[in-house]
Amino acid sequence: NAGVMQNPRHLVRRRGQEARLRCSPMKGHSHVYWYRQLPEEGLKFMVYLQKENIIDESGMPKERFSAEFPKEGPSILRIQQVVRGDSAAYFCASSPRSSLNTEAFFGQGTRLTVV
């Protein structure tokens, strides 16, 4: 059972370009979470998705950022018109259900560098 798979592992974009980060949850997991980790900081929640639904996007910046989790295929975090401040590690996590005994498993992350 493969873990949470994220790609690419490293992504370099010039200012103004678009960045697309992909996340395939663990098999059997229907809940996906995206987190951002800035250098020397803790992870910050961005968005929580289930298949075809955004459940909570309270951590997403209001502009340029969007996320989806289609019926088929991976979850996508999309950043339009990237700026230097978007440089960070973006982690995806998945879990199988909502309960008080559920562990979220993290992918290895995508390190975005904006030049």
Next chain:
Amino acid sequence: RKEVEQDPGPFNVPEGATVAFNCTYSNSASQSFFWYRQDCRKEPKLLMSVYSSGNEDGRFTAQLNRASQYISLLIRDSKLSDSATYLCVVSDHPMDSSYKLIFGSGTRLLVRP
């Protein structure tokens, strides 16, 4: 005030030492508590959940004090492989412990030979 606060360290200890990390959280209604471990440039991995009764897993002991909103992690007989950043993590959701995790900035541990 940060939602989850930790001493950033680094804690530099010799092999075999006992080391303790502390963490405070701001929301008295928080429901679930965890310690994660994060190696340099890697993803966080769950080390252990933390319960009010305290819990132990081998050399690791975690304690929760709800009245003081304080969480601790004790590592006995430190190994070189314990060198990592330890993240204190809290969830406020009453029904889902994996939802909207709130991470501290981490405490860095260096275990030297």
